[in-house]
Amino acid sequence: TGKFTFDPGFTSTASCESKITYIDGEEGTLLYRGYPIDELAENSDFIETAYLLLHGDLPSGEQLDVFRGNITYHTMVHEHFKNFLNGFRRDAHPMAVMCGAVGALSAFYHDSTDIHNPEHRIISTHRMIAKMPTIAAMAYKYIMGQPFIHPRNDLHYTENFLRMCFAVPAEEYEINKVAASALDKIFILHMDHEQNASTSTVRLAGSSGANPFACIAAGIACLWGPAHGGANEAALRMLMEIGTVDKIPEYIRRAKDKDDPFRLMGFGHRVYKNFDPRAKVMKKATHEVLEALDIKDPMFAVAKELERIALEDEYFVEKKLYPNIDFYSGITLRALGFPTDMFTALFALARTVGWIAQWQEMLEDPNQKIGRPRQIYTGADRRDYVPINAR
Ligand code: CMC
Secondary structure, eight states: TTTTTGGGTTTOOOOOOSSEEEETTTTTTTTTTEEEHHHHHOOOOOOHHHHHHSSSSSOOOOOOOOOOOOOHTTTOTTHHHHHHHHSSOOOOOOOOOOOHHHHHHHOGGGGGGOOOOOHHHHHHHHHHHHHHHHHHHHHHHHHHHHOOOOOTTTTTOOOHHHHHHHHTTTSOOOOOOOHHHHHHHHHHHHHTTTHHHHHHHHHHHHTOOOHHHHHHHHHHHHTTTTTTHHHHHHHHHHHHHOSGGGGHHHHHHHHOOOTTTOOOTTBSSOSSSSHHHHHHHHHHHHHHHHHHTTOOHHHHHHHHHHHHHHHSSHHHHHHOOOOOOOHHHHHHHHTTTOOGHHHHHHHHHHHHHHHHHHHHHHHOOOOOHHHHHHOOOOOOOOOOOOGGGGO
């Protein structure tokens, strides 16, 4: 391969040093700043875990209050932003809206886009985390044809988000604590995952000195793909297509057929060759949410049976394909009232914390330089230009 190491898909290339997230794929371990993911999902909430990822340690009570205040201070979006959103087609996919709307934040908030100014970096970080729920809820309201609901800063982060999505002006909206705390858990599970495709995209975009809003928009675009964040939407669609337990063997057969492009969505992972620890927490959370909200979703039974059959199948065992985070998340999000189209937007909302933490870490790294991979050229040798009438 000549002068360069050839590593398609970066299966053996470390692109950076990082202190944020640790994964042991063989063991099925995931730590944020040293803390196991299941302990954080069980005990922490969105704001506290966001602080942890950004600052490196769990906050004191006072630090947490200040951080919460900084985030809630920025939850509103500029009034003209609504005009921007109104330009989208009514049936726009929320991820299409998110890509455009988040990129457009750099036009609305260019007073914090000097990446060499630490103050600007912090304000942009707070703005990003604060405005993502507002924008995601606006994308949802837009496709629903309902009026936007302004953020309420006296509410907890996930309570406020649920209210912005599901409240309507003429009616009282009662916060469902079970739903809000389930959403905290789901968001924590999605917050960071070291150098996955979208995070690497954010770092690569940021390495050129691009502003943080543009970098996060690039991350959102990458996350949308069905091999990455789009898998949560695809997994639920697949379960609905399977429909009943008796159809499972047919889909298992298709997933194993090399001539069929179909894959079991929500299965397999580049790094985990064991249970995805997030999937374990998610499966338990799905069970708890369905029970607490008294919802009987036949898709949960289909998912559990599909998991059982796949885990006993030689193909999946040999290739070490286990359920990943996206396998059960869709059933939980559906139980909370979100349509399938919104699933990846919720993933983006949560992953924004990881993206922006990684972006900050990269800019503070003294070894930081523009990301610029090389290639193995396999094209034509040098040749002379041929005029069109001689071709
Ligand atoms: N169903 C059936 N076969 C599979 C699956 C699957 N879901 N995943 C991998 N394989 C097979 C694949 O065909 C290949 O077989 P062979 O070696 O015979 O060619 C082998 O397993 C290795 O797969 P790969 O595509 O080379 O592995 P990768 O590390 O490049 O891809 C993946 C990882 C997640 C893209 C892949 O497992 C996949 O497409 N899964 C379904 C989509 C999905 O659930 N994505 C969410 C990932 S977790 C959330 C996130 O962080 O984004």
